[in-house]
Amino acid sequence: MEWIGWALAVVLAAVSVVTLMRKQRVPDDTEERARADEQLAAARAELAADRGELDQDRAELTARGATIDAELERVAGLTPEQARAEIITRIEHDAKLEAVQSARAIEQRAKQGAEREARGIIVGAIQRLAAEQTAESVVTVVQLPNEEMKGRIIGREGRNIRSFESISGANVLIDDTPQTVLISCFDPVRRETARMALEALVEDGRIHPQRIEEVYEKAQRDIDEKIREAAEDALAEVGIVDLHPELIHTLGSLAYRTSYGQNVLAHLIESAHMAGLMAAELGLDVAFCKRAAFLHDIGKALTHENEGPHAIVGAELLRRHGEHEDIVHAVEAHHNEVEPRTVEAVLLQAADAISGARPGARRESLDTYVERMESLERIAMRHDGISRAFAMQAGHEVRVMVEPEKVDDAAAQVLAYDIAKEIEDTLSFPGQIRITVVRESRATATAR
Known part of the structure; x- marks a missing residue:
């Protein structure tokens, strides 16, 4: 039983040792906690100091940025x-x-x-399509057999010339030009009627108010017959047989009207043939395209009676007389008064441009020609970076010389587009005008 006592003593000794160790550990944990608290406090203090320095740095950066912005504004002279x-x-x-x-x-x-x-x-x-190089022009000059005929046309106290002008609506201009009388009137049909009447009076020799009235009435009948024949011949040439009777007289009157020296009825016939040829190549309705092209300038016969562009006036006339709406649209869109919506309308624009732009088709008076050339150069010179501008090829090309240090290659493309757009918006011209921008750089050195 001694070993039991010995074991009990060992257990008691172990318990005593554990108790003693626990008593010693308590003060050790307290010291560690105290040291940790001190370290934490020190870290917090250091963090607070860093935060203060950071706030100070931030304030300095903000102030410096404001100073830099102010200096940039002062140097550049620009506000934000x-x-x-x-x-x-x-x-x-x-x-x-x-x-x-x-x-x-x-x-x-x-x-x-x-x-x-x-x-x-x-x-x-x-x-x-073989077409004539020159166009017909309306004759407004009447040749006289002698100078005595001028006095007979004027009549006693001017009664004959006053009677003729009141009946015909045309002005008779008599000057010092030998054996020549000039007839002036804004209406080409009325002017042609007056010319025929005056030539008949001169040939007959009897010139007095009653005879003037009789001859002018006969001239009116003759001109109406000529207008009808001109329209019927043109319709037969382009193959149109179902046109409204009232439109036939209007179309025939275009035989006595010119545009830039080009006979309008001849232009319509040529445009119709051109549209038909291109429509056949593109697989479109040939008869439809020829009809639209033949009628596209019919409004020119009425522009002195109705206000507005001839394309719109002509389209309204065709609409009133029962033409197909697609033909009416092609007519009103051939000068872009209305945006073209069909292929036929675009084709009509091309046929019209080809007929008007071919060599010899149209001509201008010298004053109009010079004014158009000067306008082209003036429009080009209004843009920045241009040193010189020349209108060439009878106004169908504008060559622009730019300063290479102000206009680079990319800007030259933009400049050509801008000039072309301004010309389209401000000028009326036949055919097309090409804008060529030339940018040339030169380097020069001298050897001594």
Whole structure:
């Protein structure tokens, strides 16, 4: 039983040792806690100090940024709003350049196939249609057999010439030009009627108010017959047989009207043939396209009676007389008074342009020609960076010389587009006008 006592003593000794160790550990934990609290307090103090320094640095940076902004405004002379506007303008300019370059690249790719085919169609149509190089013009001069006839035309105290002018609505101009009398009237049909009547009076020799009235009535009947025959011949030539009777007289009167020296009825016949040839190549309705092209300038016979562009006036006339709405649309859109919506309308524009722009088709008076040339050069010179501008090829090309240090290659493309757009918006001209911008750089050195 001794070992039991010995074991009990060992257990008691172990318990005593554990108790003693616990008593010693308590003060150790208290000291560690105290040291941790001190370290935490020190860290908090250091963090507070860093935060204070950070706030100070932030304040200094803010003040420095305000100083820099103020200095930039002073040096550049721009407020923030002005600087923002300048940046936006620069971005818009860059975007415009990029858009023009992209559009030009797309256009070039699209033209690679389409231009070749379109050129073949147009050239083939022009070659197959043989037209006169010069156009007819309305005659307003009456030749007299002698100078004595001028006195007989004037009559006693001017009664004959006053009677003739009141009946015909035309002015008779008598000057020192030998054996010549000039007839002036804004209405080409009325002017032609007066010419026929005066020539008949001169040939007859009997000139007095009653005879003037009789001869003028006969001239009116004759001119109406000529107008009807001209219209019927033109309709037969283009193959149209179902035109409204009231439109026939209107069309025939265009035989006595000119546009830029080109006879309008001859222009309609030529445009109809041109439209028919191109329509056949494109697989369109040939009869429809020829009819639209033949009627597209009918409004020119009424522009002195109705206000508005001849395309709109003609379209309204055709609409009142029951023409197909697509033909009416092609007529009113052939000068872009209305946006073209059909292929036939675009084809009509092409036929009209080809007939009017071919060499010898149209002519202008010297004053009108000079004014148009000066206007082209003036429009080009209004743009920045241009040193010289020349209107060439009878006004069908404008060559623009730019300053290379002010206009780069990309800006030259934009400049050509802007000039072309301004010419389209401000001038009226036959055919097309090409804008060529030339940018040339030169370097010069001298060897001694």
